[in-house]
Amino acid sequence: MxxxxxxxxxxxxxxxxxxxxxxxxxxxxxxxxxxxxxxxxxxxxxxxxxxxxxxxxxxxxxxxxxxxxxxxxxxxxxxxxxxxxxxxxxDEGQKKENRKLINDAATQVVQLGTGTIPEGLQKLSTDIFMKLLDLDxxxxxxxxxxxxxxxxxxxxxxxxxxxxxxxxxxxxxxxxxxxxxxxxxxxxxxxxx
Structure with missing residues (x-):
């Protein structure tokens, strides 16, 4: 059946x-x-x-x-x-916006110092800041x-x-x-x- x-x-x-x-x-x-x-x-x-x-x-x-x-x-x-x-x-309904702001800021800081940032490192730094700031x-x-x-x-x-x-x-x-x-x-x- x-x-x-x-x-x-x-x-x-x-x-x-x-x-x-x-x-x-x-x-x-x-x-x-x-x-x-x-x-x-x-x-x-x-x-x-x-x-x-x-x-x-x-x-x-x-x-x-x-x-x-x-x-x-x-x-x-x-x-x-x-x-x-x-x-x-x-949290504040802005997870994507927070992630983008942190990602953009990290990219600008690294580009000022070295000129480029590897994609994997960029994602890792964004993840770390999201956790540290409790924005997830x-x-x-x-x-x-x-x-x-x-x-x-x-x-x-x-x-x-x-x-x-x-x-x-x-x-x-x-x-x-x-x-x-x-x-x-x-x-x-x-x-x-």
Missing amino acids: PDKSYQVVCTGLWVGEEQDWDQSTPSDEYYLVITTMVRDSKGVLAQKTVTVPGAGEFESMDTGDWKKFEVLCWDGPMNRFGTFTQLYES DDMIDAQVTRVFNSAATEKLVNSPQKKSVPEGIPYRFRTDHWGGGGRVRMYYDIRPS
């Missing part, structure tokens, strides 16, 4: 507590990296990784704020599955959901969909993320493809 096909969908985010410290901005700017790992009945492992959300979608998140959305994390046959979710806070994005937390075998997946799919209170975000399972004094809850649904 072939494996059934399901969709795993990230359906929303709720901020229970904002982080204690957030660089120079008064709010948190979250994003997630979600990897869905599935195994079929023949033992073949597959995975799909998505980044949620698009740029700027979760800017200015404060305690009590929430977002309802749908991001497809998996669509296809599976016998069992699990998710690995990494929650990040984008901060990983708040990483969570692995328990692995749902075929019976548990079927039970989950056939269970009534829940709604978060008071946000009304539909879900069948969720993950809680704690770090930096903050607390964020992610919601997921699973349904037949």
Whole structure:
């Protein structure tokens, strides 16, 4: 009998507590990296990784704020599955701009002294300054959901969909993320493809 096909969908985010410290901005700017790992009945492992959300979608998140959305994390046959979710806070939402400024400054300084800078050394110096100045994005937390075998997946799919209170975000399972004094809850649904 072939494996059934399901969709795993990230359906929303709720901020229970904002982080204690957030660089120079008064709010948190979250994003997630979600990897869905599935195994079929023949033992073949597959995975799909998505980044949620698009740029700027979760800017200015404060305690009590929430977002309802749908991001497809998996669509296809599976016998069992699990998710690995990494929650990040984008420092000032300017990681790329900070990296470019440091890279340009390092290039100018080195060119004044030697005239050229090898590409590998330029990237290394930029990486070092980003770490020293703590300008990289901060990983708040990483969570692995328990692995749902075929019976548990079927039970989950056939269970009534829940709604978060008071946000009304539909879900069948969720993950809680704690770090930096903050607390964020992610919601997921699973349904037949």
